Amino acid sequence: MPKYSKTILRNPYIVGSFACIGGGLFGLDISSMAGILTNQYWKDQFGHPGPDAQGGIVASMPAGSLFGALAVGKLADILGRKLTIQLSGVIWVIGSILQCAAVNRGMLVVGRIIAGMAVGIASATVPLYQGEITAARIRGRMISLQQWSITWGMRVLLQYFVQFGCSYIEGKASFRIPWGVQMIPAIVLSVGMMWFPESPRWLIDHGREDEALEILAEVHGQGDPKAELVQLEFAEIKEQVDFEKQYGAKSYKDLLAPGVLRRVSLGTSLQAWSQLTGMNIMMYYITYVFIGAGLTGRRGNLIASSVQYVLNVVATIPAIIYIDRWGRRPMLIIGLLFMGFWLFLVGGLQGRYGNWGEVDGERVWVITGNKSITKGIIVCSYLFVCSFAITMGPVSWTYPAEIFPMRVRAKAVSLSTASNWIMNCVLGFNFAAFVHVLFMFPETAGRTLEEVEEIFAQGHVFTAWKIEKNVGIKTLADVKHAPAPAGAAAASGQHLVRLGPFLLDWEL
Secondary structure, X not given: OOOOOHHHHOOHHHHHHHHHHHXXXXXXXXXXXXXXXXXXXXXXXXXXXOHHHHHHHHHHHHHHHHHHHHHHHHHHHHOOHHHHHHHHHHXXXXXXXXXHOOOOHHHHHHHHHHHHHHHHHHHHHHHHHHHHHOOHHHHHHHHHHHHHHHHHHHHHHHHHHHHHHHOOOOOOHHHHHHXXXXXXXXXXXHHHHHHOOOOHXXXXXXXXXXXXXXXXXXXXXXOOOOOHHHHHHHHHHHHHHHHHHHHOOOOHHHHHOOOOHHHHHHHHHHHHHHHHOOHHHHHHOXXXXXXXXXXXXHHHHHHHHHHHHHHHHHHHHXXXXXXXXXXXXXHHHHHHHHHHHHHHHHHHHHHHHOEEEEEOOEEEEEOOOOHHHHHHHHHHHHHHHHHHHHOHHHHHHHHHHHOOOHHHHHHHHHHXXXXXXXXXXXXXXXXXXXXXXXXXXXXXXXXXXXXHHHHHHOOOOOOHHHOOOOOOOOOHHHHHOOOOOOOHHHHOOEEEEEEOOEEEEEEO
């Protein structure tokens, strides 16, 4: 029996949130690079990289993340969700050590690729783990914490307190210390997960049903295996797993199966849209955006950037609290409209009032002598970030983690997250994403992962709003006593139960 704390298991918020430290690794990397790109000691150490070289250094982490996310399709099924998360922390520490000790660009890039692999593994596995172990009524809230942890790692813990403080250090320590501090959360994650359980869905899939029932009882029934919610979850999971095992060995070909391919396209496209909004560009290069707006001076720029980072953290809180009440679709539709609006204003103001100029010896597009426009761009940038933080940010992690069948869940979430990294450095397509979500993304809030199957069985591929809100919701009696349909099946004593795109039958 694995070691885990029953006290932890009986608090759904602890068991669903701790693994989010893995999401913080992504935020730590973004902030560690965003804050040092204008650091003179960093430039001196790595030979004053030009735009192409600088872009390559920054992009090396998403490149590693892409391969890490793709590896989850196998790792999470073979090792389990828990051990895969712990592995990501170990890999991150190795990458951070190489970055912290880097003496040239090659060593720095290798360190960032390795750290990126850890981020890819964690970013795909953490929402998968959270979705499989938390109750449907708070699943959105728990997975939203993944996005919140990214904002914490990205902006408050490192960027504001560590990096701003290190900006006063004269020497190479001003950028090496922030890179070294990155190791601490990963160590906490890998060690701390020892006291957390494995996903009960993964355990049932691997024949460890008694252990899975015990974990479900602790998480959903305060230790009572006969509690109705525990029995309902156990029956639904076992029913679906038993059915899917009839198809033999798991394969990536299953992602192309009828009823599954549609969901793969939704999961991958949503993660891609989360990058195509331009959010990470606004985070990696926010110091340059503000310089272009006319806010020069390194410390003044860092302070203004840090305000944006704190807003990112604060604006995510309402989404965490209300995501299961508001629903996924409304948040995406409204958020994408606002993000497109604010980003158009930023680009329009810079295009209209900017001119080519020189800042710190570099030729840049900059606004000069117009404080009101400078402030307007900064405010629009803040509002853009807030719009993302309260809508697209949390939902982009929640939705892919809950729409896939157990048989392909690890592979499909892995592929969805990989699309996030593929699109990591592309700019903004908010209005195109709005149209896609409006027509093709059905609502999933409030259903168990097994009940989500019924939603996609309804069809409405291009009219997602027609799927009613009560579709898929079941009781324990519904699962155990599914009515036999009329006709030959009923006469022969068979029950037919639909599991998403599949039809399951058994004899009484």
